[in-house]
Structures are given as C-alpha cells and as structure tokens.
Amino acid sequence: MNLKFQQLVKLFQRLPGVGPRQAARFVIALLDQPEENLVELGTAINRLKKEISFCGECFNISDNSHCHICHDTKRDKAKLMVVEKVTDLESVEKTGLYKGLYHVLGGAINPLDKITPANLKIKELEKRLEKISAEQGVELIIATNPNTSGETTAMYLRDLFASTNWQNRGLSVTRLGRGLSSGSNLEYADEITLKHALEYRK
Amino acid sequence: MNLKFQQLVKLFQRLPGVGPRQAARFVIALLDQPEENLVELGTAINRLKKEISFCGECFNISDNSHCHICHDTKRDKAKLMVVEKVTDLESVEKTGLYKGLYHVLGGAINPLDKITPANLKIKELEKRLEKISAEQGVELIIATNPNTSGETTAMYLRDLFASTNWQNRGLSVTRLGRGLSSGSNLEYADEITLKHALEYRK
Amino acid sequence: MNLKFQQLVKLFQRLPGVGPRQAARFVIALLDQPEENLVELGTAINRLKKEISFCGECFNISDNSHCHICHDTKRDKAKLMVVEKVTDLESVEKTGLYKGLYHVLGGAINPLDKITPANLKIKELEKRLEKISAEQGVELIIATNPNTSGETTAMYLRDLFASTNWQNRGLSVTRLGRGLSSGSNLEYADEITLKHALEYRK
Amino acid sequence: MNLKFQQLVKLFQRLPGVGPRQAARFVIALLDQPEENLVELGTAINRLKKEISFCGECFNISDNSHCHICHDTKRDKAKLMVVEKVTDLESVEKTGLYKGLYHVLGGAINPLDKITPANLKIKELEKRLEKISAEQGVELIIATNPNTSGETTAMYLRDLFASTNWQNRGLSVTRLGRGLSSGSNLEYADEITLKHALEYRK
Numbered sequence: 001m002n003l004k005f006q007q008l009v010k011l012f013q014r015l016p017g018v019g020p021r022q023a024a025r026f027v028i029a030l031l032d033q034p035e036e037n038l039v040e041l042g043t044a045i046n047r048l049k050k051e052i053s054f055c056g057e058c059f060n061i062s063d064n065s066h067c068h069i070c071h072d073t074k075r076d077k078a079k080l081m082v083v084e085k086v087t088d089l090e091s092v093e094k095t096g097l098y099k100g101l102y103h104v105l106g107g108a109i110n111p112l113d114k115i116t117p118a119n120l121k122i123k124e125l126e127k128r129l130e131k132i133s134a135e136q137g138v139e140l141i142i143a144t145n146p147n148t149s150g151e152t153t154a155m156y157l158r159d160l161f162a163s164t165n166w167q168n169r170g171l172s173v174t175r176l177g178r179g180l181s182s183g184s185n186l187e188y189a190d191e192i193t194l195k196h197a198l199e200y201r202k
Numbered sequence: 203m204n205l206k207f208q209q210l211v212k213l214f215q216r217l218p219g220v221g222p223r224q225a226a227r228f229v230i231a232l233l234d235q236p237e238e239n240l241v242e243l244g245t246a247i248n249r250l251k252k253e254i255s256f257c258g259e260c261f262n263i264s265d266n267s268h269c270h271i272c273h274d275t276k277r278d279k280a281k282l283m284v285v286e287k288v289t290d291l292e293s294v295e296k297t298g299l300y301k302g303l304y305h306v307l308g309g310a311i312n313p314l315d316k317i318t319p320a321n322l323k324i325k326e327l328e329k330r331l332e333k334i335s336a337e338q339g340v341e342l343i344i345a346t347n348p349n350t351s352g353e354t355t356a357m358y359l360r361d362l363f364a365s366t367n368w369q370n371r372g373l374s375v376t377r378l379g380r381g382l383s384s385g386s387n388l389e390y391a392d393e394i395t396l397k398h399a400l401e402y403r404k
Numbered sequence: 405m406n407l408k409f410q411q412l413v414k415l416f417q418r419l420p421g422v423g424p425r426q427a428a429r430f431v432i433a434l435l436d437q438p439e440e441n442l443v444e445l446g447t448a449i450n451r452l453k454k455e456i457s458f459c460g461e462c463f464n465i466s467d468n469s470h471c472h473i474c475h476d477t478k479r480d481k482a483k484l485m486v487v488e489k490v491t492d493l494e495s496v497e498k499t500g501l502y503k504g505l506y507h508v509l510g511g512a513i514n515p516l517d518k519i520t521p522a523n524l525k526i527k528e529l530e531k532r533l534e535k536i537s538a539e540q541g542v543e544l545i546i547a548t549n550p551n552t553s554g555e556t557t558a559m560y561l562r563d564l565f566a567s568t569n570w571q572n573r574g575l576s577v578t579r580l581g582r583g584l585s586s587g588s589n590l591e592y593a594d595e596i597t598l599k600h601a602l603e604y605r606k
Numbered sequence: 607m608n609l610k611f612q613q614l615v616k617l618f619q620r621l622p623g624v625g626p627r628q629a630a631r632f633v634i635a636l637l638d639q640p641e642e643n644l645v646e647l648g649t650a651i652n653r654l655k656k657e658i659s660f661c662g663e664c665f666n667i668s669d670n671s672h673c674h675i676c677h678d679t680k681r682d683k684a685k686l687m688v689v690e691k692v693t694d695l696e697s698v699e700k701t702g703l704y705k706g707l708y709h710v711l712g713g714a715i716n717p718l719d720k721i722t723p724a725n726l727k728i729k730e731l732e733k734r735l736e737k738i739s740a741e742q743g744v745e746l747i748i749a750t751n752p753n754t755s756g757e758t759t760a761m762y763l764r765d766l767f768a769s770t771n772w773q774n775r776g777l778s779v780t781r782l783g784r785g786l787s788s789g790s791n792l793e794y795a796d797e798i799t800l801k802h803a804l805e806y807r808k
Contacts, residue, residue: 002669004657011647016635017628021693028667028692029622030654041617042652048636048644051610061634063608086634087627088388095393097400141403146382177402179379180348181386182394186290187425191297192384198299200379200402201343204467206455213445218433223491224421230465230490231420232452240452243415248446250434253408263432265406288432289425492792499797501804545807550786581785581806584752586798588787590694595701596788602703604783604806605747 057128059104059121061086069093069102076100077132081141082125082157084108084150088143100141103128108149109156115149117156129161129171137170146178259330261306261323263288271295271304278302279334283343284327284359286310286352290345302343305330310351311358317351319358331363331373339372348380348398461532463508463525465490473497473506480504481536485545486529486561488512488554492547504545507532512553513560519553521560533565533575541574550582663734665710665727667692675699675708682706683738687747688731688763690714690756694749706747709734714755715762721755723762735767735777743776752784752802 005027012023030038044051054060055067062068069075079100083089089102105120132138142157144150154175161173179197180189189197207229214225232240246253256262257269264270271277281302285291291304307322334340344359346352356377363375381399382391391399409431416427434442448455458464459471466472473479483504487493493506509524536542546561548554558579565577583601584593593601611633618629636644650657660666661673668674675681685706689695695708711726738744748763750756760781767779785803786795795803 002658002667002674004669005667008650008654008658011650014639014643014647015632017631022623024696025623025693026621027654027658030651031658031660031667033620035655037620038651038654041620042648042650042654044614044617044648045636045644045651046648048614048633048648049641052608052614052633052637054637061608061611061637063610068608083388085389087631090630091389091391092396095396097393097397141400143388143399145388146384146386174403176388176399177379177381177404178399179381179383179402181381181383182348182392182398184348184383186285186345186347186378187287187293189293190384191299194294194297195299196384197345197378197380198343200381200404201376202379202402202404204456204465204472206467207465210448210452210456213448216437216441216445217430219426219429226494227421227491228419229452229456232449233456233458233465235418237453239418240449243418244446244448244450244452246412246415246446247434247442247449250412250431250442250446251439254406254412254431254435256435263406263409263435265408270406289429292428487792489793495793495795496800499800501797501801545804547792547803549792550788550790578807580792580803581783581808582803583783583785583787583806585785585787585790586752586796586802588752590689590749590751590782591691591697593697594788595703598698598701599703600788601749601782601784602747604785604808605780606783606806606808 054104058102059086059106059124060089060102074099077138078136079139079141080129080132081143083143084145084153088145092143100139105144105153108144108153110149110152120153122157122160126160129166129169137172140171140173142173142175256306260304261288261308261326262291262304276301279340280338281341281343282331282334283345285345286347286355290347294345302341307346307355310346310355312351312354322355324359324362328362331368331371339374342373342375344375344377458508462506463490463510463528464493464506478503481542482540483543483545484533484536485547487547488549488557492549496547504543509548509557512548512557514553514556524557526561526564530564533570533573541576544575544577546577546579660710664708665692665712665730666695666708680705683744684742685745685747686735686738687749689749690751690759694751698749706745711750711759714750714759716755716758726759728763728766732766735772735775743778746777746779748779748781 008027009020009023012018012026013020052061052063055062055070056065057070058067060067060069076099080103081098081100082103082105084105084107086104089104092098103125107115107120109115109117140161142154144153158173161171178200179193210229211222211225214220214228215222254263254265257264257272258267259272260269262269262271278301282305283300283302284305284307286307286309288306291306294300305327309317309322311317311319342363344356346355360375363373380402381395412431413424413427416422416430417424457466459466459474460469461474462471464471464473480503484507485502485504486507486509488509488511490508493508496502507529511519511524513519513521544565546558548557562577565575582604583597614633615626615629618624618632619626659668661668661676662671663676664673666673666675682705686709687704687706688709688711690711690713692710695710698704709731713721713726715721715723746767748760750759764779767777784806785799
C-alpha cells in the first residue's frame with residue numbers, strides 16, 4: 001500500500017466535511033499542481049495562526065486585534081447580532097442588509113457534544129453589553145440557527161438578558177423572524193414552521 | 203394503436219400535475235381493479251358537482267351551503283385567515299394550531315395567467331368584513347404564498363384594507379411570519395429570506 | 405366535516421402512488437372543471453373494462469383480442485422480450501430500438517407480497533414458446549427490473565428454460581445488459597453495478 | 607477586510623470542487639486546530655512531490671517506482687483494465703472484485719479541454735502491451751466513463767488495438783458492461799441506457 005499517500009489523505013480528512021474519498025481526490029489533484037503552488041499552500045497553513053486570529057471584541061476572524069467590522073465607525077452600534085459561527089456572519093454580511101455589529105459565539109449549546117454555555121463566548125457577550133448599553137439602547141438580535149441546539153442557545157440568551165436590570169440599561173432582545181422562507185409553499189409547510197409563522201405574524 | 207386506451211390516458215392528464223406516464227399507470231391500475239370499484243369512482247365523478255359545492259361564506263369546500271368551519275360556533279370569529287386555495291386551508295387545519303375562520307380567494311393575482319383581483323373572492327371578502335367587523339375587532343391574517351403572485355396579492359390586500367375607514371371598524375391586517383423555516387440554516391439562507399428574517403424579528 | 409368530499413378523496417387514493425393530499429387536489433381541481441368534462445371522465449371509467457382489455461397473446465393492453473404489436477407482421481418473431489408490466493413495454497416501445505415481440509408477466513416474483521410464479525403469466529409464456537420455437541430459433545430476452553423481485557424472476561425463468569429440451573427447440577435465453585448506465589461515473593458506481601459491469605463486459 | 611484570510615481561502619479554492627464557501631470553512635476550522643496539526647499538514651503538502659509519485663508501469667499513485675498492484679505477483683497479468691483516473695482505480699479496488707492489473711490514462715480525450723491522445727498515457731499503454739502480450743493472451747478491459755469523453759476514448763482505444771497484428775499477439779479488447787444499473791428501473795430508463803442494455807445483453 002502507499003503509506004505516505006494514505007497518511008496525507010488522513011491529514012486532509014481533518015478538514016470539516018471531508019471524507020476519505022474527497023481527501024484522496026485532493027491529494028491526487030495536488031500531485032498535478034506545480035511545485036510552487038504546493039509550497040505556497042503548505043507554508044500558508046504552517047503560518048496560519050501567526051497571520052490570522054480572532055477579533056478581541058466580537059470573535060470574528062481578523063488580521064489584527066480588532067476585525068474590520070468592529071473598526072468601522074459607520075456601523076450601527078445600537079444593534080448586536082449574535083451568531084453561532086464566523087461563516088454565519090459572512091453569509092449575513094454578503095447580503096449587505098445588516099449594518100450593525102456582531103458577536104460570534106463559537107457554536108451552540110449541545111449537551112450531547114458537551115458544548116455548554118461555558119464553552120461559548122457568552123461571558124464575553126455579557127461584558128461587552130455591560131460596556132455599551134449604558135450609553136444608548138441596544139437591540140440584541142439572536143440569530144442562532146432554527147434547529148435544536150440553536151433554539152436552546154436562543155432560549156438561554158433570552159433568559160439571561162430578561163432581567164429588569166438589563167432592561168433598565170436599555171437592552172432589548174429580539175430573534176430573527178421565523179416562518180415561511182422565500183419560495184416555499186403554505187400547502188407543504190411543516191407544522192413547526194406554520195406554528196412559527198403564526199407566532200411571528202405582523 | 204390502442205385508441206380507447208390513449209383517449210382515457212388523455213382524460214386523466216386533465217388532473218393537476220398528471221403527465222402522460224402517470225396517466226397511463228392510472229388506467230392500467232384501474233384495469234386491475236374489480237368492476238364495482240370502477241363504477242363507484244366513475245359515478246362519483248359524474249355526480250361530483252351535485253354532491254359537493256363551495257361554502258357561501260368562506261368558499262371552502264362543503265357538503266352544504268356553509269362549511270363545517272363556518273358552522274362551528276367555537277371558532278374564534280375575531281380572526282380571519284386569507285388563503286389562496288382549499289388545499290392551503292386543509293394544511294393549516296391539519297396542524298390544529300389555528301382556531302379562527304378562513305377566506306379562500308381561489309388563487310392569487312397573476313397578470314401572466316390573466317388572474318386579476320376581479321377573478322378572486324376579494325369583493326366577497328370586503329362584504330364579509332363589512333358585516334363582521336362592526337361588532338368586534340377583527341384581525342385579517344394574510345396567508346398567501348411567499349412567491350411573486352402571493353406577495354402581489356398580499357400587497358393588494360394590505361392596500362385595500364389600509365384606510366382609516368377600515369381601521370375605525372376595528373380591522374387590523376397582519377401577514378404570516380417570514381424568515382428561517384424550521385430546520386434551515388442561517389449560513390445557507392438566501393438573501394430574500396434573510397431580509398424577511400430581519401424585518402419580522404421580534 | 406365534508407363527508408362526500410372525504411369519500412371521493414378516498415376513491416382517488418386507490419390510484420397507484422396517490423396519497424390523501426394529491427387525491428384532495430384532484431377532487432378540488434375537478435370541481436373547477438366544466439360539467440361535461442366530469443361526465444366524460446366518469447363515463448369512461450365506468451365503461452373501462454368494456455372498452456379496453458388485455459391481448460390474449462402477450463397480455464399488453466389492447467382494444468381488441470390481440471394487441472397492435474402482436475398484429476404487426478413486420479415485427480421480428482424470433483425475439484421475445486419478457487417484461488414485468490405494460491408500462492415497461494411502453495417505455496421500451498417509446499425508444500423505437502426494439503422490433504421483436506413482448507410478453508407481459510403482470511408483475512415479478514415477490515414472496516412478501518404473495519406473488520408466486522403461479523400469479524404471473526408464466527404458464528402462458530411456456531405455451532406460447534411451445535408454439536413458436538418449433539419453426540425457428542427464438543431468443544427470449546429477460547427484461548425484468550434490476551431489483552430483488554426482478555432478479556428472482558429472471559433466475560426463475562433462466563432455470564425454467566435451461567433444459568436441453570428447450571435448447572433443442574431453438575430457444576436461447578438472454579438478459580438485458582447490466583452495468584454502468586449512461587451518464588453515470590465509474591468512481592461513484594456501487595459494488596453490485598461494478599460486479600455486473602465486469603460480468604457483462606464484451 | 608481580512609486580507610490574509612481571503613488569500614488563504616483562495617489557495618484552498620485550488621482544490622477540486624472547493625468553492626469560496628467551503629474554502630472559508632476549511633480555514634476557520636484550521637484556526638480551531640492545535641498548532642502541531644497545522645504544521646503537520648503544511649509540511650506534508652510542502653513535501654508532497656518528494657514523498658509520493660506515480661508508478662512507472664501503470665501510473666497509479668505510488669511511494670516507489672512501482673505501485674503495490676504492479677508489485678503483487680498474485681495479480682492476474684492476463685487482464686489489464688484501462689481507467690481514466692487514480693480515483694477510478696481506487697473505486698474498483700475497493701470492491702475487491704477485480705484481480706488483474708490497471709493502466710491509468712490520466713484523463714479522457716476531450717477536444718474542448720484540449721486533451722488529445724498525446725496528453726494521455728496511451729503511448730505508454732502500447733509499449734506495455736508490446737511487452738506483455740507476446741507471452742500470453744491479454745484482455746484489455748476498457749473502463750472509461752460512460753460520458754462523451756469516456757466514450758470517445760473507448761472508441762479510440764478499440765480502433766487502435768483492432769488490427770490483426772494485435773490480435774495475433776493475443777490481445778482481445780472488451781468494454782465494461784453497459785445497461786441498467788443496480789436498483790434502477792426499466793420503466794424510467796433513458797433511451798441510451800436501453801440501447802446499451804439491448805447491445806450488451808447476454
């Protein structure tokens with residue numbers, strides 16, 4: 001057997017969503033690329049953590065200590081959207097529809113995977129809100145995913161910030177609208193989606 | 203060729219969503235059923251319009267002049283959900299989540315298919331609302347589909363009932379919640395769904 | 405509830421592959437059609453078995469005692485393709501690639517559904533082959549489906565006609581080619597398909 | 607913007623089938639891995655071409671000058687399967703059904719992508735066959751894909767090795783079976799698949 005080939009295939013399987021077959025295709029494709037491409041990619045991976053880090057404020061990916069969104073003075077500081085992952089933030093940014101700030105939790109509460117609130121950037125969110133909500137009203141927009149762990153996280157955050165203490169500081173908590181997605185069909189909607197569509201009507 | 207077979211296949215293609223192949227399978231399957239089944243189905247289709255008609259109030263399907271929902275005194279008369287088709291009504295009923303009344307438009311505004319407001323039960327909706335909203339506040343819940351013709355119809359109805367005249371009679375107009383459907387994913391949501399999720403947040 | 409509506413929905417659910425939702429859509433769509441269409445369809449279903457029957461030779465659907473294929477003197481009588489259902493025959497005919505005769509079994513051997521060789525037109529196939537293979541060589545092309553019951557039926561037929569008695573009468577038995585279907589990919593082929601692709605290579 | 611992040615995302619997009627979104631997920635996931643994992647992967651990519659190369663005989667991937675299949679004395683040298691890519695070879699090997707040798711072409715003839723016979727390992731195949739077919743009969747099994755470029759390549763190879771010269775040396779050329787794949791359905795088979803199923807019947 002090709003031991004070194006198998007070893008490299010295993011290394012590529014550490015990438016998210018990459019199985020043995022796709023990993024093998026990656027290695028075979030790299031063999032067809034010029035030597036300089038390989039060195040460029042290999043070196044960039046070697047130096048990854050020296051070059052890229054997380055924003056100290058919102059935990060977005062960043063070249064510097066603060067990300068380009070937290071740096072941007074034109075963003076609306078009265079809105080703070082809580083997302084699970086950097087890729088969620090990127091998807092919302094791509095639409096250009098949202099002009100506020102973000103807070104990346106780094107995941108969602110999931111007891112089966114042993115992810116508790118302590119594993120997420122929730123303490124950091126509290127500290128951030130203590131700082132900024134004194135001056136002005138802040139809307140915390142919960143944008144966790146509409147699945148079990150995302151809903152659990154949303155409920156946890158709603159409870160955490162429900163106290164009159166927080167309300168007096170001007171914090172309001174909302175959740176992204178739920179219901180029929182664009183292009184879907186009332187006739188074929190599932191029960192939970194219909195339930196949410198009724199709840200979120202306005 | 204089998205002329206009579208082809209004729210019958212053509213008749214079955216008049217059913218919605220049935221192409222030549224499925225129609226042929228229907229005819230072949232019917233040939234395998236006992237004679238009495240065929241007579242039962244054939245006679246029922248012959249007598250269809252004598253047996254079943256539309257509710258004079260909400261245009262749901264009905265055995266009588268009024269449907270079982272309009273007849274039901276326990277339904278919440280302060281809520282009126284406007285749907286496009288009877289099958290939409292059936293889907294909402296199946297969830298058991300909604301206890302108000304309905305109004306079936308019989309379609310949605312679609313200039314390409316020459317369906318204008320005059321072809322829908324909108325005049326009848328106005329007359330109905332004139333009757334019932336005098337006594338008590340009524341919420342008109344627009345539940346047309348989240349596609350072009352459904353949105354057009356929703357905007358038309360919002361405009362139609364936006365006047366202070368209607369508001370003074372206690373009519374309020376809402377639309378089913380929009381945004382992320384259950385089990386979907388923020389990262390992969392399309393732009394229009396994210397736009398609605400932001401609009402309908404609460 | 406709308407009893408007569410529900411009754412008619414149940415009747416339509418007897419059609420193959422039609423669930424309660426599609427059946428309801430059929431009934432609602434019929435309510436929108438002119439009275440004469442309903443009478444036309446209803447009457448045709450009533451008279452179905454008087455108008456259409458099965459070919460006495462190959463069990464294809466037919467207006468007469470023999471179908472148009474068995475009637476056609478230009479078809480190649482030295483080839484007999486055994487298919488499970490009339491719809492399989494129609495699919496092969498649509499390609500125009502096959503010029504021989506057919507034999508419709510009326511299903512495939514499936515002990516779970518209590519379909520044994522006795523329930524299929526296999527006795528009739530034997531009688532047919534006794535008649536025709538005396539004069540000339542005949543190729544029996546087994547075209548049952550590549551699933552469990554189709555394979556079982558194919559093996560049963562191969563065994564049945566394997567005797568030297570049949571071979572002396574000029575009967576040869578073949579099976580449709582197996583392997584990679586058009587547009588598929590060697591890399592993603594499943595093991596059984598690869599096994600057959602090796603067996604049927606030529 | 608995060609320039610270094612975007613640069614690394616672009617590098618990962620060079621991998622086959624990886625778009626900007628998946629590439630971003632790869633980079634974000636790598637940021638979560640321990641430093642030593644990154645160095646391990648980066649170094650392995652840097653040294654890829656020094657560690658892994660292609661078999662000088664069959665052009666499979668190999669740690670040495672000859673791959674483990676060409677080395678294996680128990681493989682049947684009278685069978686030579688011609689595949690397009692190493693991943694095709696791996697798929698066939700995974701089934702364990704084939705015990706012969708391989709020849710990896712490195713692609714398929716495709717004028718649009720400027721891949722001509724000269725770009726494939728066809729000359730090398732001829733040389734190989736000159737060596738081995740003198741002693742014993744050899745079956746060349748063409749296992750290119752059932753799409754346009756795979757079929758073109760198969761026809762090219764059939765023509766190339768059709769001469770009596772090659773036949774006299776004991777070379778026979780076959781092609782993997784074509785027709786209905788496992789679990790497919792005669793009724794829904796496309797015309798080309800049915801055409802092949804008839805051709806490859808046996």
